[in-house]
Amino acid sequence: MxxxxxxxxxxxxxxxxxxxxxxxxxxxxxxxxxxxxxxxxxxxxxxxxxxxxxxxxxxxxxxxxxxxxxxxxxxxxxxxxxxxxxxxxxxxxxxxxxxxxxxxxxxxxxxxxxxxxxxxxxxxxxxxxxxxxxxxxxxxxxxxKVHKKDPIYKIVGINTSGASIELINKLQPIFEKYDHTRHFGANALEMAMFARGLMDIFIDLRNKIRIQDIAAGYIIVKEAGGLLLDSNLHQLDADLGYETRVSFIAAANQEILDEVVSQIEK
The missing domain is CATH 3.30.540.10 (Fructose-1,6-Bisphosphatase, subunit A, domain 1)
Known part of the structure; x- marks a missing residue:
């Protein structure tokens, strides 16, 4: 099998x-x-x-x-x-x-x-x-496949559960610019929905995510044609240890990635 x-x-x-x-x-x-x-x-x-x-x-x-x-x-x-x-x-x-x-x-x-x-x-x-x-x-x-066309509504998935005030302040421009931000409470399923084209970008910069939360989503996003990067915009990778925590950005294409990241870096 x-x-x-x-x-x-x-x-x-x-x-x-x-x-x-x-x-x-x-x-x-x-x-x-x-x-x-x-x-x-x-x-x-x-x-x-x-x-x-x-x-x-x-x-x-x-x-x-x-x-x-x-x-x-x-x-x-x-x-x-x-x-x-x-x-x-x-x-x-x-x-x-x-x-x-x-x-x-x-x-x-x-x-x-x-x-x-x-x-x-x-x-x-x-x-x-x-x-x-x-x-x-x-x-x-x-x-x-991830959503490649210009969407009618840009939907930004963003996990801020338990985020520090510093991170919230850093992300504030995203909430101001985009009317349709989402977080439903299960990162793996949100990554799957992103891979299906239901979101344009999914962001989790809290440095709290465990490997178990994203392991299956990792290969599904990749195989669906999505970009999957760490907080430094390098290809996401990490060891499988229980102490390991990561941040990541999953983006449908370079254009939406550049657009959203430019808001964070202001």
Missing amino acids: EIIEILREASKRIYENVKDLPGTDKAAGDFGLGAGGDISRNIDIIAEKTVLDYLKEINFKCVVLGEECGRVELSEKPKGFVIMDAIDGSANAVRGVPFFCSSLAFATENKLSSISDGVITNLSNGEMYWASKNQGAFYNNKEI
Whole structure:
């Protein structure tokens, strides 16, 4: 079985196991801090266990890097790393806000740039995004590309959750210039929607994002033709460590990138 099919099957199983939980008491609970530093909720635990059980079932030789469970070695001779955020947007999921997802990716080495496959599933409806290196990006079996034309409305995705006052002040010109800014509470799903052409640029400069949050989005954005840069406007890359935090800008093209960055740099 190809790796992308393994990730897709694991993602489908997550959806089946958690689809009735959002907004219910069973979604919540407090299981302490996960490896990523956030409180683990019951829906997180169920979703991660679903993936781990499946990978063990098929004897997939890998090291799992989970948001909650941490590093789990499933083989002494792994083929690579499964990077897992089984529930991205846990707060939305617990409250029943229909915007949260699973994010699964596979990397051959300890680098973001070695990611070869990624799957993001919208867990509120089962819609799936996926990509494999040099094979294109897909949404429900239809190939997708970032938005290249001049849009009727420019939509700027921007994550400012927990941002410092300094960063808010730096970003203020963007809020003044663009009438349509968005953040829905799940970076992975927002990256997937950007790759589908529903946003023109997505910005997160808080230096808080973990690799688990963007691993699948990384390959999906790339395969959809998007630019993916760090805060210095270099090609985004990082190690897969739990202490690693990144900032990034995903842009549909150089024109929108230059336009928005010029507002930040004023």
